[in-house]
Amino acid sequence: MYQYNEVDQKLVDERVEQYRDQTRRFLAGELPEDDFLALRLMNGLYVQRHAPMLRVAGPYGMYNSTQLRKLAHIARTYDKGYAHFTTRTNLQFNWPKLEEVPDILAELASVQMHAIQTSGNCIRNTTTDQFAGxxxxxxxxxxxxxxxxxxxxxxxxxxxxxxxxxxxxxxxxxxxxxxxxxxxxxxxxxxxxxxxxxxxxxxxxxxxxxxxxxxxxxxxxxxxxxxxxxxxxxxxxxxxxxxxxxxxxxxxxxxxxxxxxxxxxxxxxxxxxxxxxxxxxxxxxxxxxxNFFTPFEYDEAAATDTSLEQKLAKDESFRTWYERNTVEHKEAGYRITYISLKPYLKPAGDVTDAQLDLIADLADKYSFGEVRATHNQNLVLADVKNSDLYQVWQVLAESDLARPNIGTLTDMTVCPGGDFCALANAKTLGIADQINRKFEDMDYVHDLGDLKLNMSGCINACSHHHVGHIGILGVDKKGEDWYQITLGGDDGSNAALGKVMGKSVASDEVADTLQKVIEVFVEQRFENERFIDTFHRIGMAPFKEYVYAPAN
Amino acid sequence: MPLLINRKVVEDNWTLINDDAFSEEGAVPAGDIIVPLALFTEHKESLAARNNQVAIQVNGNDDLTQVLENLEQFPLIAIDFPAFRDGRGFSIARLLVRAEYKGEIRATGDIGQDRLAYMERCGFTAIQISDDLFKPEMLNAFEEMSNYYQSATDSVRAVYHQ
Known part of the structure; x- marks a missing residue:
């Protein structure tokens, strides 16, 4: 991972002092509100529905354990004990005090972090593949x-x-x-x-x-x-x-x-x-x-491990997690390991201070001290030995970080929506819960295979609903929350924009409507076919017909 | 209005005029004047007859082709920032420098403390600040950051060449 030199460190340190002065001038009434707006945006600070929101840069998704512990400390000290990973692989604090933001930025600078250009009309954080290297x-x-x-x-x-x-x-x-x-x-x-x-x-x-x-x-x-x-x-x-x-x-x-x-x-x-x-x-x-990104010194002996096979044979829950939440590593004897931030009935992408500390410990002990964030709001321990996987799984599971749902329907990308965001037209978090309740049966969800579900609370599309295999967009109809559903989006190598399935549905009908979409898929699916591939093969019509069929 | 050159407040000998000056009741003032490009084009001949210097003011909506082809004609080019968020002027300044323009490049319009250093880096040699926004402490802005990563139009070299 990149390490700051004197030039990098000086730049962020000076930037903190510059922002401290800007905040001071604003609070003293010397800087007009509109000017301060542009400046605080360039330092990642928004004013949201309830409080300011501070977005910290996670450069191309890379975080080390020292930084995670610092973020945990900030969540505890300056916020309400949690933080939120975004689709730009950044991290947001939802409740900082405007006047304490310069202190938070100073804390960040002490671990080679900043919030520069995480918002505003400028060049934002560059993102990349969570499996890079x-x-x-x-x-x-x-x-x-x-x-x-x-x-x-x-x-x-x-x-x-x-x-x-x-x-x-x-x-x-x-x-x-x-x-x-x-x-x-x-x-x-x-x-x-x-x-x-x-x-x-x-x-x-x-x-x-x-x-x-x-x-x-x-x-x-x-x-x-x-x-x-x-x-x-x-x-x-x-x-x-x-x-x-x-x-x-x-x-x-x-x-x-x-x-x-x-x-x-x-x-x-x-x-x-x-x-x-x-x-x-x-x-x-x-x-x-x-030179900052050269491969780690991998342990050649890791490839000879036999304990993993034994554990997989013995423990079905572990095997389910292994199959869904780990990915083949280029080095034999290692796995790329997801940390799911999509637990049952909790906001997507949220982590508590205690979880951040725990993830930092896991990174130090099992994955060379580094963690990556993904654009689907999960985390990755990139270099875990096969022989350590069982242990890592147990620790993650105890902290509600091992839901075996990566890439499945319940691995939803969801913005904070109308509960937090001033721009939102509709709430999203309650709908996510509704979907989670409907699709609680993990065996069923696994059988459905890879399925990308993205839900945004307004047309600004922070959760990229256009490129979800299934997309959900919250819209406001005469003061009520309604939801428009799109099918066929993709953000992978065959990127495509989803098409609207039909008229939007009421807030209490979203999960039921999804259920119908899934029923069509299950009915029409070839063996092990992905949802998106079935959609491309059969088109929108069968979905539309069944979902909007008059009740009889 | 205070004018900054080389990070110091200096006396300003130029008067920026607008269309009022060309109206029936108005009069183009004596001395050196800065004329918005559209007016300059419209009144080219009468302006050419003046004894004093005539400069132009441009903004992001202007077509700069003619200007860039006749740079030696202008002792000063003012680039206007009609709103705080309009950043086109930064690029325009760099284009002028690249075309080897040797006259004064002056920033006018909605200019606060927090962009002074960026303006200097993009090649502005003069910055005019409105009376209500100007404070002597503003000059600290040039010193807030002591190093940058990227090259621009000033003497800072890209970090990989340092």
């Missing part, structure tokens, strides 16, 4: 490039006031686990015919009110041109993106309006001017940053 199918570990982008984009003087927020995601290989096609810029690490490793670049993807799948703007970009090309795209966007309507201000609208070919021409013309400037990345710098 430990999965066999990747071409190269994307994290060094994420870190290089983090540094380049942090406090970028030209791009702090873009037309709208700007999100970049990188996939390390052919399998897209970072939803890159629904980002402002998506980067895919690819190998060209000459065997050189570089990036395929997509632009103009995004969700929110106008969901769009990104389009290819460049089939191959050399590594050393990464920053100059990003800068060219964002400069063209900064100068040409719409400023008159914040709902039409994302880059996707500009790319759509111009057409990707015309947009590419502008970018290429700009890029020609800067590609041989200071922005050209020295290969030595890429190597330097790569």
């Amino acid at each position: 430990v999965i066999a199918d990747e071409i190269e570990d994307p994290r060094p490039y994420c870190e290089i982008i983090r540094q380049w984009s942090s406090l970028h003087p030209e791009f702090a006031y873009l037309p709208r927020k700007f999100k970049i995601a990188i996939a390390g290989g052919p399998t897209d686990r970072a939803a890159t096609q629904v980002h402002d810029i998506g980067l895919h690490i690819v190998k060209n015919d000459a065997g050189e490793v570089g990036f395929e670049v997509l632009v103009g993807g995004g969700l929110g009110r106008t969901p769009v799948i990104g389009q290819q703007i460049r089939s191959f970009l050399a590594k050393e041109d990464l920053l100059s090309y990003l800068e060219a795209i964002i400069r063209v966007y900064n100068l040409n993106g719409r400023r008159d309507n914040k709902y039409k201000a994302r880059i996707k609208i500009l790319v759509k309006a111009m057409g990707v070919d015309a947009f590419r021409e502008l970018v290429d013309a700009e890029w020609e001017q800067i590609r041989n400037s200071d922005l050209k990345l020295p290969l030595a710098e890429i190597e330097r940053v790569k």
Whole structure:
């Protein structure tokens, strides 16, 4: 994992003092509310329905145990004892006091963390594959490039006031686990015919009110041109993106309006001017940053373990968890291990201070002291020995972190919704509970296989309902919460936007409606077929027909 | 209105004018003037007859092609920030520097303390701040951060070249 040097540390320390002064000026009435708004947003602070919300950056999802313990301490000391992992792999505190935020930022800086650019119309946290560096199918570990982008984009003087927020995601290989096609810029690490490793670049993807799948703007970009090309795209966007309507201000609208070919021409013309400037990345710098992400010293003896097989044969609950919540590691004798943050009847992505401490201990003891957050709001211990899995499972299970539901219907991605968020049109948490009650039988849920369910409380789509195999969108109808259901979305390598199934359903009918959708799936499914594949094969009509059939 | 050059408040010899100056009751003031681009284009000939210097003010809505092709014509180019959130001016300044513009690049409009350092980094050589927003402590803003990761238009080199 990346470790700060003096330059990094000084930057976050100075930033804390700068924000302390900004807060002081605001509280003293010297800084107008509107100006402070833009500044606090650039430090991750929103004002929500009940209290301010502070969003802490988890750079490309990486956290170490020291940082997790600090986050636990902050949750205990400055908040109500819990925190929330987001779909941008960041961490939110929901109840900090505005005047204590500078102190919280100082605590964060002491463990090489910050909240810089976690909100506001600037370049946000770059996200990537939660299996970076430990999965066999990747071409190269994307994290060094994420870190290089983090540094380049942090406090970028030209791009702090873009037309709208700007999100970049990188996939390390052919399998897209970072939803890159629904980002402002998506980067895919690819190998060209000459065997050189570089990036395929997509632009103009995004969700929110106008969901769009990104389009290819460049089939191959050399590594050393990464920053100059990003800068060219964002400069063209900064100068040409719409400023008159914040709902039409994302880059996707500009790319759509111009057409990707015309947009590419502008970018290429700009890029020609800067590609041989200071922005050209020295290969030595890429190597330097790569050195922070070299593989751990894995224990060769781990591959000879036989205890795992014995435990799997003996303990059915353990086996269920193992099959659902762990993934093959590129090193024999190790597993990539999920920590499920989707327990029964509790908010998705929430962790308590005690759980954070416990996860930190597990990371130290069993996974080289590191934890990753996923864009589906779970956590990952990336390097657990087979022989340790049983123990890890037992500890996780005691703390309600081992629900064997990763990738299933109850592994829902859910925003805080109308209970917390000022933007929401409808509540989400109660609906998630309703669905959990309906689909409580885990054997049944497992039999349904991989199924991605995403629910957002408004059209801003923070929970990416457009790319759920099943998406649920909360809408307001004359003061009541109603829910629109979409089918067929996907944020993987075959990214697609879900289509609306039909008229929205009342809040007490959501789980029953889902049940009907699932019944059609079970009825029509080929053996072991995934929901999304059945949907593609049979189309919307059978679902629509059955769900909206008049009761008789 | 206070004008900052080299992080110090200096005397300002320029007057920014608007369309009132060209109306029937109005009059274009004597001395050096800054004229918004649209007005400048409209009144090019009468302005060319003046003895004093004439500069232009541009913003993100202007087509800058003509300006970039005739840079040597302008002793000063003001870039307007019509609203706090409008960041186009940062990119425009960089384009001027890249085109080797040698005159003064001045920021005008909605400018608070918290963007002064960014403006300097993007190539502004003068920053005009409205009376109600200006406070002498604002000048501390230039010193708040002592290092940056990325290169821009100032002398800071990208961290990987440092």
